[in-house]
Amino acid sequence: MTPASTQAPHQVKPVEGRTLRDVCGLFVTGVTVITAGMGEEAAGTTVNSFTSVSLDPPLVLFCLHNDSRLRPVVESTGAYAVNFLAGRQERVARAFAGKDTAAITDVAHHSSVTGVPVLSDALAFLSCRLVNTFDGGDHTIFVGEVLELGVPRQSQEPLIFFRGFLGALEEEPRGVHPIFDG
Numbered sequence: 481m482t483p484a485s486t487q488a489p490h491q492v493k494p495v496e497g498r499t500l501r502d503v504c505g506l507f508v509t510g511v512t513v514i515t516a517g518m519g520e521e522a523a524g525t526t527v528n529s530f531t532s533v534s535l536d537p538p539l540v541l542f543c544l545h546n547d548s549r550l551r552p553v554v555e556s557t558g559a560y561a562v563n564f565l566a567g568r569q570e571r572v573a574r575a576f577a578g579k580d581t582a583a584i585t586d587v588a589h590h591s592s593v594t595g596v597p598v599l600s601d602a603l604a605f606l607s608c609r610l611v612n613t614f615d616g617g618d619h620t621i622f623v624g625e626v627l628e629l630g631v632p633r634q635s636q637e638p639l640i641f642f643r644g645f646l647g648a649l650e651e652e653p654r655g656v657h658p659i660f661d662g
């Protein structure tokens with residue numbers, strides 16, 4: 481008999497949350513900090529559930545757990561920024577991932593067009609107006625229209641998340657042709 485630790489995960493319904501998280505952890509993603517609110521209310525949360533949705537109109541989404549401190553801030557102001565973290569920002573990712581999360585004033589930031597703070601050292605940012613929310617079980621799906629975007633510094637490598645580990649993407653992918661060319 482194969483020892484439990486060497487068995488490949490294979491489950492049919494009911495799927496356990498822990499196993500779902502482990503298997504989804506094999507899908508490599510970038511890491512973002514979602515920022516929202518202004519002044520005293522400004523807050524940030526580390527999120528990897530970001531994806532682009534539509535080019536015309538320009539829509540993006542992320543999923544936030546229903547108990548998140550950030551949820552009422554995004555819902556009340558109707559605006560947020562998605563900050564793509566750079567490879568050397570692992571500490572920032574961790575700082576905004578705990579229940580005792582960092583304050584926006586702990587990191588270099590400036591205002592976007594909506595007044596929401598943008599992390600100045602991020603790889604790139606998208607400043608969004610909240611256009612829709614959808615029930616996503618224990619999470620809420622937030623869809624935003626992109627009003628402003630920027631890449632503050634060219635050629636920074638991204639921070640990536642894989643199998644529960646954070647790290648810099650050391651090398652450029654070596655494909656000859658881009659998979660999308662238009």
Ligand SMILES: Cc1cc2nc3c(=O)[nH]c(=O)nc-3n(C[C@H](O)[C@H](O)[C@H](O)COP(=O)(O)O)c2cc1C
Pocket residue numbers: 511524525526527528529530543544545547548549550573574576577578579581619641
């Ligand atoms: C790499 C990484 C990705 C995360 N992605 C998400 C996510 O997509 N949605 C989410 O709700 N929480 C995500 N979290 C967990 C939140 O960052 C964490 O629960 C949160 O900071 C807790 O405080 P809050 O009240 O600000 O949400 C992620 C954490 C890490 C380290």
